[in-house]
Amino acid sequence: MGCRGCGAAIAVRQAMEALGSRTIIVIPASCMATIGGSGLKTAWRIPFYHSLFECAPAVASGIRAALEVQEIKKINVVSWAGDAGTADIGFQSLTGAAERNEDIIHVCYDNESYMNTGGQAGGTTPFRAWTSDTPSGKPTRHKDMLAIMAAHKPAYLATASIAYPEDFITKLNRAKEIKGFRYIHVLAPCHRGWGIKEEETVEMARLAVECGLWELYEIRAGERRVTVIPERKIPVKEYLLRQQRFRTLSEEDLAFFQAEAGALNG
Amino acid sequence: MRQLLNGNEAAAMAARLARVEVLASYPITPAAPAMEQIVRFIAEGKLKAKFIRVESDHSALAAAVGAALAGARPLVITNSQGLAYMSEVLYHASGLRLPIVMAVVNRGLAAPHTRFPDHGDAIAQEASGWVQLFCENNQEVLDTLIQAYRLAEDERVRLPVMVHYESYIQSHTREVVEVPSEEAIDRFLPLYRRPALDVDNPQAVNVVTGPDLYMDYKHQQDKALQGSREVLREIDLAYAGLTGRAWGGTLGVYRLDGAEYIFVTMGSLASTCREAVDMLREGGLPVGLLKIRSFRPFPREEVRSLLRDARAAIVLDKNIVYGSGGALAREVRASLYGLARGPFVYSYIAGLGGRDVTSEDAVRIYKMVEEKVKANLEPLPYEWYGIE
Numbered sequence: 001m002g003c004r005g006c007g008a009a010i011a012v013r014q015a016m017e018a019l020g021s022r023t024i025i026v027i028p029a030s031c032m033a034t035i036g037g038s039g040l041k042t043a044w045r046i047p048f049y050h051s052l053f054e055c056a057p058a059v060a061s062g063i064r065a066a067l068e069v070q071e072i073k074k075i076n077v078v079s080w081a082g083d084a085g086t087a088d089i090g091f092q093s094l095t096g097a098a099e100r101n102e103d104i105i106h107v108c109y110d111n112e113s114y115m116n117t118g119g120q121a122g123g124t125t126p127f128r129a130w131t132s133d134t135p136s137g138k139p140t141r142h143k144d145m146l147a148i149m150a151a152h153k154p155a156y157l158a159t160a161s162i163a164y165p166e167d168f169i170t171k172l173n174r175a176k177e178i179k180g181f182r183y184i185h186v187l188a189p190c191h192r193g194w195g196i197k198e199e200e201t202v203e204m205a206r207l208a209v210e211c212g213l214w215e216l217y218e219i220r221a222g223e224r225r226v227t228v229i230p231e232r233k234i235p236v237k238e239y240l241l242r243q244q245r246f247r248t249l250s251e252e253d254l255a256f257f258q259a260e261a262g263a264l265n266g
Numbered sequence: 267m268r269q270l271l272n273g274n275e276a277a278a279m280a281a282r283l284a285r286v287e288v289l290a291s292y293p294i295t296p297a298a299p300a301m302e303q304i305v306r307f308i309a310e311g312k313l314k315a316k317f318i319r320v321e322s323d324h325s326a327l328a329a330a331v332g333a334a335l336a337g338a339r340p341l342v343i344t345n346s347q348g349l350a351y352m353s354e355v356l357y358h359a360s361g362l363r364l365p366i367v368m369a370v371v372n373r374g375l376a377a378p379h380t381r382f383p384d385h386g387d388a389i390a391q392e393a394s395g396w397v398q399l400f401c402e403n404n405q406e407v408l409d410t411l412i413q414a415y416r417l418a419e420d421e422r423v424r425l426p427v428m429v430h431y432e433s434y435i436q437s438h439t440r441e442v443v444e445v446p447s448e449e450a451i452d453r454f455l456p457l458y459r460r461p462a463l464d465v466d467n468p469q470a471v472n473v474v475t476g477p478d479l480y481m482d483y484k485h486q487q488d489k490a491l492q493g494s495r496e497v498l499r500e501i502d503l504a505y506a507g508l509t510g511r512a513w514g515g516t517l518g519v520y521r522l523d524g525a526e527y528i529f530v531t532m533g534s535l536a537s538t539c540r541e542a543v544d545m546l547r548e549g550g551l552p553v554g555l556l557k558i559r560s561f562r563p564f565p566r567e568e569v570r571s572l573l574r575d576a577r578a579a580i581v582l583d584k585n586i587v588y589g590s591g592g593a594l595a596r597e598v599r600a601s602l603y604g605l606a607r608g609p610f611v612y613s614y615i616a617g618l619g620g621r622d623v624t625s626e627d628a629v630r631i632y633k634m635v636e637e638k639v640k641a642n643l644e645p646l647p648y649e650w651y652g653i654e
Contacts, residue, residue: 024463026332034474042470047463049335050472052354055328058320062290062332062340063463065316069287069338075465093328096321 001043002035005198007162007188007205009035011109012080014165015186018172021046023076026060028090029053030082031116031190032109054089056081057097060104076176077104084114086185087123087145098152098181105175105182108145111190119193128253130245131193137248146185150219155180158218158227161187163206167216167228174218187214195244206230207239212261236261271443273436276404277343277369277429278303279443280411282313283451284367287338290318290329294348295381296433297371301343323348327355327366334364335471337461339415342366345433346373346387353391359426360395360487362472365418365458366426368396369411372533373433374619382620383432385533385585388561389593395487397427397494398562400532404441406513407431409505410559412451416501419458423494425487434620435534450508491563498560516565518557519572521547525554527632527639528573528609530598531582532558535616535623539582542628553632558594569601576609580635582628583648584617591615591648610639613648621652 002009008031016023024047027033033050036043051059056079064077079097081090086108094106113131114120121131123143130137150157156178160168168186175182189204191197196204208214209230216228236257240246249257271279277300281289289308291301307313320326323344330340344352349370359366374380375387388398397417401407407429414427431437462471475483499515506512518536521543522528529539536557546553556572556579558565573579579602583592590596595613602608612635617623631651638645 021468022465024336024465036473037470038474039476039479042473044470045468047465047468048470049332049463050470050474051331052328052358055325055355058325058328059332059335061318061320061325062288062329062334063336065288065290065318065329066333066336066338066340066461069314069316070336070459092322093325096325099321100319 028056028085058093156182274300288333356394516560520555522554541625616651
């Protein structure tokens with residue numbers, strides 16, 4: 001029941017290939033919490049709980065504790081949240097779970113705004129992006145969740161993009177075998193929020209990587225490893241200016257983003 | 267075995283006897299020692315449980331919800347600001363029909379900031395769908411926490427339960443408590459498993475629900491809460507069979523025979539009023555006490571039948587619903603509605619923020635009411651004892 005071209009639904013379908021049926025998933029308020037079913041029907045074939053907004057990682061911690069005390073083993077406990085449920089309203093429970101090294105996988109599916117409530121700006125919304133409550137473009141840069149979560153020194157950390165499903169699935173398979181707190185942040189564009197066509201969702205998730213603004217890497221036992229080197233490198237404007245949300249970008253803004261992405265020939 | 271325990275220690279002992287499996291609790295004054303004692307039991311191998319050192323009160327109840335959904339027996343301990351903070355989650359617990367038990371060490375809500383007791387934190391959540399049981403003393407704390415699990419987990423109920431006792435007056439005051447044996451409680455409280463999140467039987471919990479279904483869920487919930495009165499009575503009797511102690515199920519009575527004036531109250535004030543009743547009876551005055559144990563669900567029929575022939579009910583509320591009055595007085599008046607000739611109900615707000623209410627105060631209140639009754643003065647909606 002997602003929109004046609006929904007990046008979130010693609011991310012979940014890809015993830016389920018790795019996670020499998022011995023998985024319990026907790027999803028806080030978000031589009032993804034609602035897409036899976038309503039009334040008396042559901043598309044979920046694993047145990048699913050739509051939790052309150054702030055606390056998916058806390059709920060997941062409780063689930064894991066319950067499984068452990070009952071000695072139920074080999075179950076993936078996943079908290080699957082959008083950017084709000086991860087970086088903003090959900091951050092408290094996320095950082096707590098990370099600090100406690102809870103044996104859960106937290107996946108942030110990031111469409112860089114609060115799409116379920118109509119597309120307002122959030123912590124991961126990029127600099128200068130148009131959203132429904134930043135009509136002149138967001139005046140601040142995005143919150144660097146990867147740096148923040150890396151500072152917690154989790155058991156595993158990775159970025160992903162729905163345009164690189166093999167990489168995403170490999171990372172989830174790797175994460176499954178590791179105990180402790182695991183964090184995966186997957187770029188999952190929302191065509192409505194980004195102002196692109198329905199059929200451009202996956203392409204945009206690829207351009208983000210190809211222009212260098214979204215790097216695909218993982219950190220394991222303190223070692224950082226790039227997992228995908230894109231086949232080509234493009235200037236950031238080929239990614240940004242395809243999206244209506246960046247229509248007011250100035251040359252100066254583009255230079256800012258290009259600097260973020262690194263030099264073209266770097 | 268008799269032990270000298272304060273309310274927090276009694277709660278911790280109950281948790282151990284009830285074989286709580288997941289403790290999800292955030293420290294808050296003055297409830298933290300109860301949590302710490304349970305953590306010590308776990309560390310010493312006296313309780314096989316997981317302690318989730320959550321980073322907030324909201325997460326404490328959220329984690330307990332997760333644990334209950336996955337089939338374990340959780341406990342949360344909190345009060346006041348913590349309860350208010352996690353209040354959002356209360357409605358998930360009750361709406362999802364989860365057998366979570368919460369010990370609430372009643373404390374006044376800020377502002378202004380206080381660490382001392384009143385029932386404001388509990389009353390603020392009267393509509394949350396949780397069973398709310400108030401304890402008079404530390405023995406009752408221990409007994410009620412254990413009973414709470416059997417009540418919550420009963421197939422006919424399946425609702426979360428709050429067990430209330432007061433900060434400092436009870437939490438930090440030692441009393442003699444008879445601690446039942448592990449064997450007795452194991453017989454009373456069998457192991458319970460009903461996971462909603464089970465990989466062998468997957469379900470989607472809390473999907474988006476429309477107007478065609480929402481109200482029916484709520485109706486089921488209310489029916490269960492109303493029906494829990496009878497289950498609580500059963501459980502209390504079963505517990506009495508085991509320990510010799512009965513708490514009256516939903517309420518307790520003291521010297522109601524021939525009572526024309528009846529104190530009605532909850533929590534530690536019940537203990538205080540017992541003394542006042544004895545003092546007044548010694549003077550030949552026909553006074554008794556109706557102690558409300560179960561505020562939710564409220565025992566309307568019992569209250570109506572026990573008060574209907576009295577001249578006056580003197581309700582002491584350790585809470586205020588601003589702009590309305592004392593919550594207990596409101597329930598009592600509703601219970602008496604429609605009686606052609608029922609008692610006058612005098613309502614007093616007393617003891618907020620830990621202001622002391624002694625048995626002499628209770629006697630003083632009785633005397634004020636006695637004068638008004640004799641002068642045929644109708645009760646005011648409510649009065650603030652010691653202020654107006």
